[in-house]
Amino acid sequence: MTQDVWVIAEHFQGRLNDITRELIGKGRELAQAVAGKLVAVLLGSETKSLISELAAVDAVLVADHPDLREFTAEAHSLALETALKDAPPRLVLMGSTSVGLDLLSLLSARTALPCLDNCTKLEVRDGKLFTTSQIYGGKVFAEVAVAETTTLVAVVPGSFPKSETEAMGRPEVHEIPLPASLPEVRTKFRKLIEPPPGDVDITQSSVLVAVGRGIQNADNLAMAEELAEAMGGAVCASRPVIDQGWLPLTRQVGKSGMTVKPKLYLALGISGAPEHWEGMKNSELIVAVNTDPRAPIFAGAHYGAVVDALDLIPALTEEVRKANMKKAS
Amino acid sequence: MNIAVLTKQVPDLVEGVEIDSTGKAVDPESIRYILSESDDHALEEALLLKERTQARVEVFSLETGEVRDSLCAALAKGADRVVIVATSADAPPSNHTAAKIFASVLQGLSFDLILTGVRAIDDLDGSLGGLLAGYLNLPYVGLVRKVEMADGTSMAVIQKEYPGGFAAELEVKLPAVLGVQAAEQPPRYVPVSRLRQVMKTASLEEKDAAPVEAEIVEVVRMFKPEEGAGAAILSGTPEEVARQMVDLFAERRLVR
Numbered sequence: 001m002t003q004d005v006w007v008i009a010e011h012f013q014g015r016l017n018d019i020t021r022e023l024i025g026k027g028r029e030l031a032q033a034v035a036g037k038l039v040a041v042l043l044g045s046e047t048k049s050l051i052s053e054l055a056a057v058d059a060v061l062v063a064d065h066p067d068l069r070e071f072t073a074e075a076h077s078l079a080l081e082t083a084l085k086d087a088p089p090r091l092v093l094m095g096s097t098s099v100g101l102d103l104l105s106l107l108s109a110r111t112a113l114p115c116l117d118n119c120t121k122l123e124v125r126d127g128k129l130f131t132t133s134q135i136y137g138g139k140v141f142a143e144v145a146v147a148e149t150t151t152l153v154a155v156v157p158g159s160f161p162k163s164e165t166e167a168m169g170r171p172e173v174h175e176i177p178l179p180a181s182l183p184e185v186r187t188k189f190r191k192l193i194e195p196p197p198g199d200v201d202i203t204q205s206s207v208l209v210a211v212g213r214g215i216q217n218a219d220n221l222a223m224a225e226e227l228a229e230a231m232g233g234a235v236c237a238s239r240p241v242i243d244q245g246w247l248p249l250t251r252q253v254g255k256s257g258m259t260v261k262p263k264l265y266l267a268l269g270i271s272g273a274p275e276h277w278e279g280m281k282n283s284e285l286i287v288a289v290n291t292d293p294r295a296p297i298f299a300g301a302h303y304g305a306v307v308d309a310l311d312l313i314p315a316l317t318e319e320v321r322k323a324n325m326k327k328a329s
Numbered sequence: 330m331n332i333a334v335l336t337k338q339v340p341d342l343v344e345g346v347e348i349d350s351t352g353k354a355v356d357p358e359s360i361r362y363i364l365s366e367s368d369d370h371a372l373e374e375a376l377l378l379k380e381r382t383q384a385r386v387e388v389f390s391l392e393t394g395e396v397r398d399s400l401c402a403a404l405a406k407g408a409d410r411v412v413i414v415a416t417s418a419d420a421p422p423s424n425h426t427a428a429k430i431f432a433s434v435l436q437g438l439s440f441d442l443i444l445t446g447v448r449a450i451d452d453l454d455g456s457l458g459g460l461l462a463g464y465l466n467l468p469y470v471g472l473v474r475k476v477e478m479a480d481g482t483s484m485a486v487i488q489k490e491y492p493g494g495f496a497a498e499l500e501v502k503l504p505a506v507l508g509v510q511a512a513e514q515p516p517r518y519v520p521v522s523r524l525r526q527v528m529k530t531a532s533l534e535e536k537d538a539a540p541v542e543a544e545i546v547e548v549v550r551m552f553k554p555e556e557g558a559g560a561a562i563l564s565g566t567p568e569e570v571a572r573q574m575v576d577l578f579a580e581r582r583l584v585r
Binding site for chain 1: 335340342344347348366370410424425428447448449450452453454455456457458459460461462463464468469470472477486488489491492493494495496497498499500501502505508510511514515516542545546547549550551552553554555559560561562563564566567568570571572574575577578579581583584
């Protein structure tokens with residue numbers, strides 16, 4: 001095993017995802033601390049143009065293969081297994097994303113290498129590696145001492161700042177040798193499904209009234225709509241509200257939903273699980289309302305109130321209307 | 330067609346969780362267990378497939394928490410068979426261990442599809458579905474929101490969620506393991522009377538799992554986020570809080 005740190009470069013429609021730059025930034029710091037090299041692993045088909053965007057690493061491992069054109073956990077795992085056999089590194093970093101999440105566990109079982117998910121902190125203390133993961137919806141942190149063996153780690157997007165790619169180096173490029181046809185790939189990509197059109201584009205709203213489990217039932221959504229209307233904003237929601245079918249997928253904020261950056265994000269009855277936080281953390285002003293004083297949303301919000309959202313919404317709608325009237329007169 | 334659904338119990342976060350005296354695990358005494366949310370969706374998707382294809386649905390659950398209640402609910406909803414997988418461990422096992430246990434239980438049984446929730450709130454070492462697929466050498470797709478059968482029972486056409494509202498349509502040769510994020514419709518409810526009836530008459534099968542050895546991760550400590558860190562708290566009645574909020578919004582010209 002080398003002391004190298006690998007970063008799985010995630011890309012979509014010809015562009016590197018933010019998580020890749022975040023991992024390169026953190027990976028550089030870790031590689032220095034353990035005296036290893038920082039290596040980007042670029043899997044795909046006809047992705048050579050992305051190599052120039054990976055100038056901040058020491059080396060790039062490339063697998064350019066038709067079976068890797070679109071992501072399938074099986075094919076990507078096979079390519080990584082080949083690379084790992086050759087020169088296993090200290091750490092393999094990937095995003096805890098739609099891609100990384102599938103890859104992490106499949107690869108871990110197939111290679112018998114340990115893996116960690118939901119990681120938000122990585123550090124080296126006295127020469128030892130530690131990770132911290134957010135579990136129980138962000139209500140508990142688990143610190144883990146990383147074993148002295150190649151370890152796969154999936155990092156929650158947004159946990160680390162993006163690296164500056166302007167740092168121009170000339171990383172060595174190595175090919176991962178793969179057979180012309182990958183053996184036993186039983187998963188095949190058919191097509192990309194675009195987000196459903198129509199409805200409100202919540203990414204364009206400067207004020208978002210966001211509702212979570214605390215809204216309790218579909219009937220209470222009307223109150224949130226009234227508040228949003230008074231504020232000139234739109235209603236969006238966390239995952240549980242969407243899964244109940246109370247609002248369409250286009251209103252979902254978080255991991256597999258939208259990423260939003262409004263001037264105001266008013267989180268009503270949302271606990272603030274990491275998957276949700278990921279989609280709204282860059283909002284200019286975050287105001288959170290939850291009955292649980294220990295709800296993780298308060299840790300990152302600018303302002304908070306420990307009241308029942310269902311009591312607050314009508315009161316707030318009335319106050320906003322009063323303020324609007326005053327302004328108008 | 331045979332579908333296996335793997336479920337587990339997780340702490341109900343509404344009740345809160347406390348760290349135990351070792352500082353390295355949650356205190357089981359502080360926990361009320363419920364069925365993991367995405368497992369509930371996996372079961373729902375399996376039941377939808379049963380309605381469309383007359384598939385047989387068997388639910389396997391590790392013996393943690395109030396597993397009997399949720400397995401009776403699964404029977405009441407339409408599962409054909411439920412099995413409690415007994416483990417010798419006191420605490421809920423890691424996902425690597427759970428995946429090895431399920432792999433040993435499922436090995437040799439003939440299932441076309443194995444569905445489980447894509448993630449649970451206590452996942453620390455990857456997702457159960459991906460690990461199981463790795464151990465059984467089956468294909469795996471996670472974050473699934475729709476499953477349809479194609480070509481008889483030899484292939485499934487599935488939708489996998491991508492960020493930003495995108496999704497991928499994939500085809501996968503069966504048998505395969507799928508990690509379900511959300512079923513095509515919200516999980517169905519069971520009338521209490523029906524559940525009571527099932528609880529009176531149901532026979533819950535038990536299977537002993539052989540001991541397994543899996544990669545484990547060493548938790549050094551568990552801790553809760555500091556209370557009061559972060560947000561400036563606005564206090565008072567809902568009306569008082571509302572007035573303070575409107576002042577904040579006005580300062581930032583967020584009210585018209």
